[in-house]
Amino acid sequence: MNKAYIHQLLRKFIEKDLSSEEFLKLKEILADPNYEPLIHELMAEEWEMIKPVLNFSKGQSEYLFKRITKDKRFTDSIQNKKKHFRMLINTIKIAACFFVVLISALVIYNYHNPQSPDYVYYTSPLGKRSYYLFPDGSKVWLNAGTKVRIAKDFQGKFREVFLEGEAFFDVVHNTKKPFIIHTGNILTQVLGTAFNVSAYPKKNISVVVLRGKVGVKDAKRLVVFVNPNQQLAYDFKTSVLKTEQVNAELYTSWTKGELELNDVSVEEAAEIISRWYNVKIVFKNESIKKSHFVASFETNTPLKQVIEIISKLNKFNYEINQNTIYLSE
Structure with a gap:
């Protein structure tokens, strides 16, 4: 029996497309010590492929393993074929490590991703800002170095968005289908x-409201409502949520191409400028990083002019060598 056939049986089990005859065949394979090296090889291949996307607890793993071993076809087979009881006990023993690591992992992945919808990706490369229109008519602006993923045509009960970077959303009202943004531990x-x-x-994660109201939920299920001209800041190191009054226009001006550096350190400014202009900034002296300042630049302000002004405000020297900027005292 070849490797491809065994792999097909395992896949069909996960996809709930395994016939009773195929299910019995799979158990026979798992019970046969001769197939153990091949099963190990398949398990390792599958694990390496899905490991980066899995995120489950020990409790979830144990729960789903019980679901697998209580599969109706499995229990019926034990009741109807008592003469093979010893073989089935061996099957469970041998299959235990495989099912917990491989089958449970895949089932958990499907459990967290019901219907496994096709995803659509929106990106904005470094040095650019991009505008997109979502399937529901909602508008989204992506800042430099930002990635967004949504289910194709917003399938499911919610309009779910997975964000990495910075984005401004103008969401179409829909009481029957809430719009949810996933950013790490924050919803x-x-x-x-x-x-x-x-x-x-x-x-740190920042949510600033220009119009309307949003609800923000952390990993502890704590819900905080954010109103217009308010900012909610989430410290990813301490998991602390904090709200304060702000001028929302300052936080959304980047959508118009304006660069606002509002009470930031030189280190923070360097990160923003690096993404904004797609350049690398190197500090020759650590002492420069902590200085704070405020600055505002109009659309399409040249990089050299931005660095020149910031250097005067914070009293440091700079050198531009191709795509790298060196800062020194």
């Missing part, structure tokens, strides 16, 4: 409103 839910979300990897 932002709206019905119809305009707001900005900043959620770059390993950075």
